[in-house]
Amino acid sequence: MPENAKLQYLLMCDAVGMSPEHKPTFYGLFSVIRSPKFPCVHPAMVIAWGIRARQPCKLSLQLLSPKGDVVHDFDTIPIEAQKECIVGGQHSLTQVEFPGPGEYKFKLIVDGEVLGDVPVLLTEIKTGSSDESES
Numbered sequence: 476m477p478e479n480a481k482l483q484y485l486l487m488c489d490a491v492g493m494s495p496e497h498k499p500t501f502y503g504l505f506s507v508i509r510s511p512k513f514p515c516v517h518p519a520m521v522i523a524w525g526i527r528a529r530q531p532c533k534l535s536l537q538l539l540s541p542k543g544d545v546v547h548d549f550d551t552i553p554i555e556a557q558k559e560c561i562v563g564g565q566h567s568l569t570q571v572e573f574p575g576p577g578e579y580k581f582k583l584i585v586d587g588e589v590l591g592d593v594p595v596l597l598t599e600i601k602t603g604s605s606d607e608s609e610s
Contacts, residue, residue: 479532480554482591483525483561485583491523491565499523499563506593508573511600515573522581525563526590528556535584536566539592541577554585573597 489503501523508517522536536549549566556562573579576599580592 479529480534480585480590481527482583483527483563484523485525485581485591485593486523487581487593487595488521488523489519491521499525505595507596507598509598509600510573510576511602513573513575513597513599515597517571517573519567519569520571522566522568522583522593523563524565524583525561526554526583526585527559527561528554529559531555531557532586534564537582537584538571539580539582540574541579546574546579547571 486501486504487506488501489505490501492500492502494500508515524534526534532554533551534554535551537545538547538549540546549568552564554562576597579595579597581595582592583590
């Protein structure tokens, strides 16, 4: 774990709101996406994170496949901490493609080291077939 940053939270949700006091509110927390077919494109999601940083650092996000391969690298964000502070942020993602079913992970990386991850399970919706028995 990086010594200059510690994970406070890492969540997947539909949206994040901010109070006048700068407290985040998370809407629509989820960890499962169901799809009738693959590849599956999820229209919108937010990966919200909070870290305790001690000095300037670079934060990035990766999506890993169930086999651990990098499916997508998202933008790197510079964190300009000059002294110890809690920094919160979010990656608003649109049209994220998941090639197949299984457990994927969004991995939060600070200065090249993994700070934490959040899993998302992709499952296939089974549709009824015409040869089902009737009673």
